[in-house]
Amino acid sequence: MNFGATFWGPMISFALFVWFTMKYVWPPIQQALADRQKQIADGLAAGERGQKELETARDEVAALLKEAREQASQIISQANKRQAEMVEEARAEARAESERILAAAREEVEREIQHAREALRQEVANIALIASGRILKREVDAKAHQDLIEELAAQI
Amino acid sequence: MSVEVGSNATDYIRHHLTNLRLDLTTGQIDSSAMHFWTLHIDTLVMVFGLGAFFCYIFWLGARQATAGVPGGLQNFVEAMVEFVDKTVKETFHAESRVIAPLALTVFCWVFLMNLMDLVPIDMVPSIMSAVGVPYWKILPSVDLNLTFGLSLSVFALIIIYSTMGKGPGGFLKELLFHPFGPWLMPFNLVLNIVELAAKPISLSLRLFGNLYAAELIFILISLLPWWIQWSLGTPWAIFHILVVPLQAFIFMMLTVVYLAMAYEHH
Numbered sequence: 001m002n003f004g005a006t007f008w009g010p011m012i013s014f015a016l017f018v019w020f021t022m023k024y025v026w027p028p029i030q031q032a033l034a035d036r037q038k039q040i041a042d043g044l045a046a047g048e049r050g051q052k053e054l055e056t057a058r059d060e061v062a063a064l065l066k067e068a069r070e071q072a073s074q075i076i077s078q079a080n081k082r083q084a085e086m087v088e089e090a091r092a093e094a095r096a097e098s099e100r101i102l103a104a105a106r107e108e109v110e111r112e113i114q115h116a117r118e119a120l121r122q123e124v125a126n127i128a129l130i131a132s133g134r135i136l137k138r139e140v141d142a143k144a145h146q147d148l149i150e151e152l153a154a155q156i
Numbered sequence: 157m158s159v160e161v162g163s164n165a166t167d168y169i170r171h172h173l174t175n176l177r178l179d180l181t182t183g184q185i186d187s188s189a190m191h192f193w194t195l196h197i198d199t200l201v202m203v204f205g206l207g208a209f210f211c212y213i214f215w216l217g218a219r220q221a222t223a224g225v226p227g228g229l230q231n232f233v234e235a236m237v238e239f240v241d242k243t244v245k246e247t248f249h250a251e252s253r254v255i256a257p258l259a260l261t262v263f264c265w266v267f268l269m270n271l272m273d274l275v276p277i278d279m280v281p282s283i284m285s286a287v288g289v290p291y292w293k294i295l296p297s298v299d300l301n302l303t304f305g306l307s308l309s310v311f312a313l314i315i316i317y318s319t320m321g322k323g324p325g326g327f328l329k330e331l332l333f334h335p336f337g338p339w340l341m342p343f344n345l346v347l348n349i350v351e352l353a354a355k356p357i358s359l360s361l362r363l364f365g366n367l368y369a370a371e372l373i374f375i376l377i378s379l380l381p382w383w384i385q386w387s388l389g390t391p392w393a394i395f396h397i398l399v400v401p402l403q404a405f406i407f408m409m410l411t412v413v414y415l416a417m418a419y420e421h422h
Contacts, residue, residue: 002177002194002300006194007308008305010199010203010296011308013203014261021211029221032223032230033234033238
């Protein structure tokens with residue numbers, strides 16, 4: 001048909017445009033694509049790492065919680081024991097105190113009895129003296145018969 | 157443009173198929189010049205303009221290409237680059253810095269040129285004749301100079317890649333001894349030369365033929381009365397939305413396949 005010298009035009013343009021594409025279009029796009037690929041890969045890796053870290057943290061938390069729970073129960077049981085001990089101690093102390101008070105009271109009573117006995121003895125001696133004086137119709141010289149009276153009082 | 161049916165129809169068709177010619181021997185615009193030393197100004201302008209348009213758009217997209225979130229244009233350019241890159245890698249297995257950008261250029265350039273087929277057929281010639289230019293064939297794919305210009309470039313690349321891939325001796329050996337061994341050397345040579353020559357010719361004529369037929373049908377449709385044109389024009393145009401990228405893709409694919417065949421050992 002009408003084939004002519006025109007075909008050089010497209011050939012030269014072709015070379016020019018291919019050169020241009022090779023130089024100014026292809027490399028930046030490929031670079032951007034490669035960079036993005038790397039970014040995405042990095043992001044995914046980071047995500048995975050985060051996931052793993054989260055799992056580790058979760059395990060750690062669980063371990064810590066378990067330990068804390070054990071400690072708490074230990075503390076509670078210790079406290080319970082201590083409470084029982086304290087109650088026991090208080091009970092023992094109270095018992096000792098009550099015994100002490102009882103002993104003191106007993107002693108007091110003893111002393112009172114002794115005292116009363118002494119007073120009674122004196123009283124009986126006096127009565128005996130008065131009675132014997134009445135019988136004898138005369139004063140008994142208390143001084144003269146002091147020994148006798150004391151002996152009598154001691155016998156009661 | 158409705159043209160009176162009759163003897164004018166032939167003129168109308170001929171007008172649409174005539175290039176704006178510059179006769180290099182006389183230096184005059186003369187579209188009746190029919191010898192080798194003529195330049196098709198319209199083809200040259202369209203070819204260079206569309207190629208430059210492709211380069212500009214892709215340069216805009218690639219200029220500020222970032223690895224971050226890409227914008228619309230960068231997205232488009234990236235999609236094209238990845239598409240071509242994948243297609244090329246499936247076919248051309250050796251390392252090459254040239255093949256993939258070349259394939260991208262071929263695909264986009266041929267696509268844009270074929271796309272001119274869908275521009276309303278009378279629009280550009282009418283505008284140009286109003287400006288004072290008598291002929292303007294907007295579709296460069298319907299110029300053998302363009303299709304052969306491309307396919308001869310590919311042919312030159314086939315020779316270059318054959319020499320690069322197999323070495324000059326290896327290439328010569330293949331031409332002489334393949335496929336029937338040294339005893340049928342002349343026969344082998346003829347066969348191989350035919351095979352080699354068939355590549356650019358088929359590549360060129362396929363594109364030309366497809367688009368020429370398409371354009372001719374569009375011209376014929378535009379000869380119909382205006383109120384019926386849509387009933388044929390619309391399906392044909394829709395069909396060409398398929399044909400236009402398909403032919404561009406075939407041209408690119410075959411270019412890559414030829415170069416791969418040339419470069420790789422059999």
